[in-house]
Amino acid sequence: MTTIKTSIETIKGPGIPLRANDIDTDRIIPARYLRCVSFDGLGEHAFEDDREQDKSHPFNKDIYKNAKILIAGSNFGCGSSREHAPQSLKRWGIDGIIAESFAEIFFGNCMAIGLPCFTVSQADAQRLFQIVEEDPTAELVMDVASATVTIGDTVIQAGMPQGARESLVNGSWNATAILLQAEEKIQATANCLPYIGLFNMSVAPQFD
Amino acid sequence: MGKTLLDKVWDAHTVRELPNGQTQLFIGLHLIHEVTSPQAFAMLKELGLKVKFPERTFATIDHIVPTDSLARPFQDDLAEEMTQALTNSCEEHGITFFDIKSGEQGIVHVIGPEKGLTQPGMTIACGDSHTSTHGAFGSLAFGIGTSQIRDVLASQCLAMSKPKIRQIRVEGKLPNGVYAKDVILKIIHDLGVNGGVGYAYEYAGSVIRNMTMEERLTVCNMSIEGGARFGYINPDRKTLRYLKNRPMAPQGGAWERAKIYWNSVRSDDDAQYDDVHEIAGEELEPMVTWGITPGQSVPISQPIPDPASAPAEERVAYEEALRYMDFQAGMSLEGRPIDVAFLGSCTNGRISDLRLAAEIVKGKKVSKRIKAIVVPGSMEVARQAAKEGLPEIFREAGFDWRAAGCSMCLAMNPDKLQGRELCASSSNRNFKGRQGSPTGRTLLMSPAMVAAAALTGEVVDVREVLK
Numbered sequence A: 001m002t003t004i005k006t007s008i009e010t011i012k013g014p015g016i017p018l019r020a021n022d023i024d025t026d027r028i029i030p031a032r033y034l035r036c037v038s039f040d041g042l043g044e045h046a047f048e049d050d051r052e053q054d055k056s057h058p059f060n061k062d063i064y065k066n067a068k069i070l071i072a073g074s075n076f077g078c079g080s081s082r083e084h085a086p087q088s089l090k091r092w093g094i095d096g097i098i099a100e101s102f103a104e105i106f107f108g109n110c111m112a113i114g115l116p117c118f119t120v121s122q123a124d125a126q127r128l129f130q131i132v133e134e135d136p137t138a139e140l141v142m143d144v145a146s147a148t149v150t151i152g153d154t155v156i157q158a159g160m161p162q163g164a165r166e167s168l169v170n171g172s173w174n175a176t177a178i179l180l181q182a183e184e185k186i187q188a189t190a191n192c193l194p195y196i197g198l199f200n201m202s203v204a205p206q207f208d
Numbered sequence B: 001m002g003k004t005l006l007d008k009v010w011d012a013h014t015v016r017e018l019p020n021g022q023t024q025l026f027i028g029l030h031l032i033h034e035v036t037s038p039q040a041f042a043m044l045k046e047l048g049l050k051v052k053f054p055e056r057t058f059a060t061i062d063h064i065v066p067t068d069s070l071a072r073p074f075q076d077d078l079a080e081e082m083t084q085a086l087t088n089s090c091e092e093h094g095i096t097f098f099d100i101k102s103g104e105q106g107i108v109h110v111i112g113p114e115k116g117l118t119q120p121g122m123t124i125a126c127g128d129s130h131t132s133t134h135g136a137f138g139s140l141a142f143g144i145g146t147s148q149i150r151d152v153l154a155s156q157c158l159a160m161s162k163p164k165i166r167q168i169r170v171e172g173k174l175p176n177g178v179y180a181k182d183v184i185l186k187i188i189h190d191l192g193v194n195g196g197v198g199y200a201y202e203y204a205g206s207v208i209r210n211m212t213m214e215e216r217l218t219v220c221n222m223s224i225e226g227g228a229r230f231g232y233i234n235p236d237r238k239t240l241r242y243l244k245n246r247p248m249a250p251q252g253g254a255w256e257r258a259k260i261y262w263n264s265v266r267s268d269d270d271a272q273y274d275d276v277h278e279i280a281g282e283e284l285e286p287m288v289t290w291g292i293t294p295g296q297s298v299p300i301s302q303p304i305p306d307p308a309s310a311p312a313e314e315r316v317a318y319e320e321a322l323r324y325m326d327f328q329a330g331m332s333l334e335g336r337p338i339d340v341a342f343l344g345s346c347t348n349g350r351i352s353d354l355r356l357a358a359e360i361v362k363g364k365k366v367s368k369r370i371k372a373i374v375v376p377g378s379m380e381v382a383r384q385a386a387k388e389g390l391p392e393i394f395r396e397a398g399f400d401w402r403a404a405g406c407s408m409c410l411a412m413n414p415d416k417l418q419g420r421e422l423c424a425s426s427s428n429r430n431f432k433g434r435q436g437s438p439t440g441r442t443l444l445m446s447p448a449m450v451a452a453a454a455l456t457g458e459v460v461d462v463r464e465v466l467k
């Protein structure tokens, strides 16, 4: 039986602060990178145009290069529905996102690739920005089941719909893994189909 | 209570019911092409998975291939890269690849039936919405997204919800000059572009029964334009005759066993449908689209409708379409000058389509004002056409005869409309910018209508030409 690690329970690591609202997916990954054969390599182009125009962009700073958790303002990921946006963040190294709010399609695309998205109040977002800016190495812990963020002694209650949290924790966000769980039944179904093996098998055709 | 083909084939391919209420469905045939599959292979690699049934996936290139020069590397770097990526993936995973050097390349929905891969009673998936085409053989065929391609590669299964079923009966006899394309355009016109959402369409009735297999492919092809992800026709003697001796069809004793299975999947006479819609064949006319969805069409003798006469919720869309097309309500499409004539696509790029168009243009000349191109659906279609002398007929008339591919159906290759050009097209989508120019305009019609329009340089009623 094939096993894939699909359960996503905690995300740990340093944070990277993006103090802005309404970051759209065009800014996360410019449209010219949609004509591609693989999502590999999209990581290095994350926020490419913003980084060109703003040398002090956090994604340009070495102190944040090991970050795992992105912290942002409201309406993060609005605009075009491209799955390339969360893919590029994931490939850059982001394993979880905390923001004041998310655009709906972006949230769905993150779920499809197992990237947890927590919402926090504006005040908590400000606290997180400050903590991470003061100590870029500080370790944040996102606990998916309880939707809490822990940094040192500070525990922040975040939000994420229960169904989404459950599917990350129990691994059911990943359709491939669910389908592969039935490995024996897949083979059994195939064996009953007369056309498998170009009708050269002895199984009698069905439906008669 | 009797069962439909949908019920029978669905049940036979059900692996199990999933906790979320969907069905885990086994996929009998998986077709892939260069545009939507590369990321799926990359995801597979990332998960450390292999292709589970490599012998059940077949690949070709169609969307991005140039149709003027097939010399490698292709001039378009991206086309070259995507082709290379697919070549590598197929080699790595042991997938049969109908590439250009195999001599069997073509539009994925043309080569499936042509090779005998597409068979009754199968489930067929492909990362392309026009996969419904293959339903013409009595298979359950549907389009999927990139993450679902990954699922099929990894498990040969998909998590699917079973659709409802609507039977569409086209009865009677089609008048001369009215073709399969007109039938499906009329169905989409009547039921709407969203009318089939959540449904599989079963096409039936004497008109459908009397159609050739290639005509049936045209009808099923555009199911998705009516919102139906699946469209199928019960297999009959014609289906079997078409399949006999195709390269991938069963042979000898296997053929005899296959026939029993194929005949058994037909909908029972007392099968129940969620809905039934009837269309009278005699009343049909050649159809032409005037707008920017495949549902915005009129019979050629009728004027473009007034938005005021449209249902309230469609009025804004009508007005937007008229503005984009630069047409006025009440205007007749007959006599509208065109700039380009395009013959091809998975809807109407098969040998019978080309034969029909060639008959109309034979010994005549394409209007000097326009550009006319013929793009065969596959290398096999091109070979057959060459045997019958069709390329010469088209060239003498002034058409450009090209190599096989999707070409100007979606213009991912260099074949594009320029500016506001108006194109009489045998393809399936008239969306804004679909044919390569952000402001380009498309009139969907049958290949016979395209051929007739190419000669006069304007939209004409092909029934007049055939008289």
Ligand code: SF4
Pocket (backbone or CB within 6 Å): B062, B063, B107, B108, B109, B128, B130, B345, B346, B347, B405, B406, B409, B410, B427, B428
């Ligand atoms: S011919 Fe057009 S509709 Fe058909 S597969 Fe190619 S691009 Fe899609």
